[in-house]
Amino acid sequence: MPDFANEFELLAEAYAASGGDVQDLKNDSYGLMLVSGHQLLAKNEIPGLVIAGEQIADGVKAKITVKKNHRLKNPVHLCFGVITAEGVQRIVADFVIEENATAQFLAHCSFPNAIKVQHIMEGAVTVANNATMEYSETHYHGTEGGVEVLPKMKVQVAPNGRYISTFKLIKGAAGKIVLDYEAYLQDRAVTEMYAKVYGKRADDISIKESIYLNGVESRGLAKSRIVLAEQAHAEVLGEVIGNGAHSRGHIDCMEIVQGKQAVASALPRLRVVDDTAKLTHEAAIGSVDKKQVETLMARGLTEQEAVDVIVMGLLK
Amino acid sequence: MLKLLDITIAKNGKNILDQLSLTVFPREIHSILGQNGTGKSTLAYAIMGLPDYRIHSGQMLWQGENITTLSVTDRAKLGITLAWQEPVRFEGLRVKDYLEIGSRGNGRNLTPAQSLESVGLNPDRYLHREVDATLSGGERKRIELAAVLMMQPRLAVLDEPDSGIDALSIDYIKGVIRTLVAKGSSVLLITHHEEVAAMADRASSLCAGKILKTGSPEEVTRFFRNHCQECPHVNQPAEEVIQNA
Numbered sequence: 240m241p242d243f244a245n246e247f248e249l250l251a252e253a254y255a256a257s258g259g260d261v262q263d264l265k266n267d268s269y270g271l272m273l274v275s276g277h278q279l280l281a282k283n284e285i286p287g288l289v290i291a292g293e294q295i296a297d298g299v300k301a302k303i304t305v306k307k308n309h310r311l312k313n314p315v316h317l318c319f320g321v322i323t324a325e326g327v328q329r330i331v332a333d334f335v336i337e338e339n340a341t342a343q344f345l346a347h348c349s350f351p352n353a354i355k356v357q358h359i360m361e362g363a364v365t366v367a368n369n370a371t372m373e374y375s376e377t378h379y380h381g382t383e384g385g386v387e388v389l390p391k392m393k394v395q396v397a398p399n400g401r402y403i404s405t406f407k408l409i410k411g412a413a414g415k416i417v418l419d420y421e422a423y424l425q426d427r428a429v430t431e432m433y434a435k436v437y438g439k440r441a442d443d444i445s446i447k448e449s450i451y452l453n454g455v456e457s458r459g460l461a462k463s464r465i466v467l468a469e470q471a472h473a474e475v476l477g478e479v480i481g482n483g484a485h486s487r488g489h490i491d492c493m494e495i496v497q498g499k500q501a502v503a504s505a506l507p508r509l510r511v512v513d514d515t516a517k518l519t520h521e522a523a524i525g526s527v528d529k530k531q532v533e534t535l536m537a538r539g540l541t542e543q544e545a546v547d548v549i550v551m552g553l554l555k
Numbered sequence: 556m557l558k559l560l561d562i563t564i565a566k567n568g569k570n571i572l573d574q575l576s577l578t579v580f581p582r583e584i585h586s587i588l589g590q591n592g593t594g595k596s597t598l599a600y601a602i603m604g605l606p607d608y609r610i611h612s613g614q615m616l617w618q619g620e621n622i623t624t625l626s627v628t629d630r631a632k633l634g635i636t637l638a639w640q641e642p643v644r645f646e647g648l649r650v651k652d653y654l655e656i657g658s659r660g661n662g663r664n665l666t667p668a669q670s671l672e673s674v675g676l677n678p679d680r681y682l683h684r685e686v687d688a689t690l691s692g693g694e695r696k697r698i699e700l701a702a703v704l705m706m707q708p709r710l711a712v713l714d715e716p717d718s719g720i721d722a723l724s725i726d727y728i729k730g731v732i733r734t735l736v737a738k739g740s741s742v743l744l745i746t747h748h749e750e751v752a753a754m755a756d757r758a759s760s761l762c763a764g765k766i767l768k769t770g771s772p773e774e775v776t777r778f779f780r781n782h783c784q785e786c787p788h789v790n791q792p793a794e795e796v797i798q799n800a
Contacts, residue, residue: 464646528643530639531643531645533603533605533627534639534642534643536626536627536628537603537627537630537636538631538656538657539628539631539632539656539657539659540628540631540656542628548645548648548656549645549648551647552645552647552648552685553646553647554647555647
């Protein structure tokens with residue numbers, strides 16, 4: 240019989256290490272789903288929020304529904320963790336945000352002791368008419384970088400719906416990340432996808448964000464901010480396809496490389512199918528801007544302090 | 556306080572500053588007048604010690620100490636700072652945090668809100684914004700001045716703080732300069748506005764990387780108007796102008 244209380248405390252510690260406030264996990268007014276290893280450790284439903292979860296062979300399968308016309312006042316906390324040094328965790332998650340509903344999800348993925356941990360997220364999101372979903376995922380993988388994270392999300396946004404996602408890993412080592420997000424937008428739907436990663440040591444980071452602007456006047460933004468140090472590698476593919484009339488899409492990628500051994504690449508891909516669609520991109524890869532550093536040094540910071548301020552701002 | 560002795564800086568084989576000598580006294584406002592391309596910004600960067608503007612010959616003295624090879628950070632710690640003509644933007648850095656960077660450990664009691672009010676920006680609207688591309692050029696320049704004010708430096712080098720600022724806001728810039736001096740700073744002021752230059756204690760006219768004339772703001776402004784403003788041969792001052800300066 241698993242020791243749930245002890246597991247909860249360990250996961251709460253990991254949650255705090257990833258930047259979360261432990262009190263949020265104990266607050267009854269917040270929606271909550273807490274998964275440790277392969278166990279659905281706890282859940283808290285609030286009016287308008289339904290969480291149905293079950294254990295599968297190597298993880299947890301869950302359906303999370305925000306009911307029609309419900310606008311959740313507080314964020315829903317999702318806490319995924321593996322406390323052991325080795326293991327696999329697969330999360331199969333199906334998010335459904337029904338018509339006119341609004342919800343914000345704060346997902347914390349913590350693997351503080353990882354030597355060889357694999358975390359797989361297979362997510363499907365349906366945002367119905369006039370509904371809004373914000374999904375913010377913050378990772379903490381400890382200091383060893385012994386984690387392989389494979390988040391995959393397929394998002395359908397109905398007319399006038401909004402989907403905003405943020406993937407963030409700025410503390411500790413990343414390990415291997417293969418992020419693959421796709422969003423399909425109908426008429427006047429909007430999506431914004433942000434990825435912010437600080438890669439160190441031998442981290443290997445692959446970010447792919449694809450936005451299909453299928454609907455009339457649909458809008459999409461894929462924005463990534465990657466900072467690489469030591470021997471870290473990153474490859475960012477931002478892709479926008481303008482199928483819908485008068486759709487608008489933009490890719491904004493910035494990668495900062497510190498040192499001689501880190502390597503970054505960016506590949507924006509724009510495809511205009513409807514001739515009234517307008518797609519744009521900007522990409523910048525290089526070292527920290529010299530004038531920014533000098534400006535902060537002229538206020539008394541050392542060069543390293545200045546670089547830290549600039550990098551932390553970008554990744555905020 | 557600051558003494559430049561025969562400073563020369565060369566770029567691509569050309570002297571941008573050419574044996575330039577200049578003194579800035581304690582609590583003095585010293586304005587620099589000059590056409591575009593005569594070396595005004597290079598002078599500002601050299602005083603701040605930016606690596607791309609290293610001094611090839613000459614000396615820079617700060618209260619008698621040679622600081623010619625000192626780093627930007629070390630000069631800032633002595634109390635020297637620079638407000639760039641076109642201040643850079645910082646994604647993700649809040650105005651409040653940016654303003655506080657310069658005041659770390661100086662024990663002075665000006666708050667970020669007070670410094671913003673001094674440049675005519677409402678703290679409620681600006682403190683929590685980011686110092687990024689959403690600010691207009693004028694807003695960014697005012698925030699730069701507020702940051703200099705927060706630092707309360709011993710010497711503030713202001714590179715055209717009034718360019719790109721609407722006429723009504725010039726009074727705020729003059730107010731900041733007066734506040735700096737009242738709190739003990741010297742100000743080296745690079746400007747094209749005669750009205751702003753007139754508030755200086757002394758002024759110098761710059762051409763071809765040399766100081767042509769130093770004197771009262773009225774004298775130097777008159778000199779600049781007569782010889783430099785409509786000059787068809789910038790950076791090639793006539794011999795008689797040099798001799799009569």
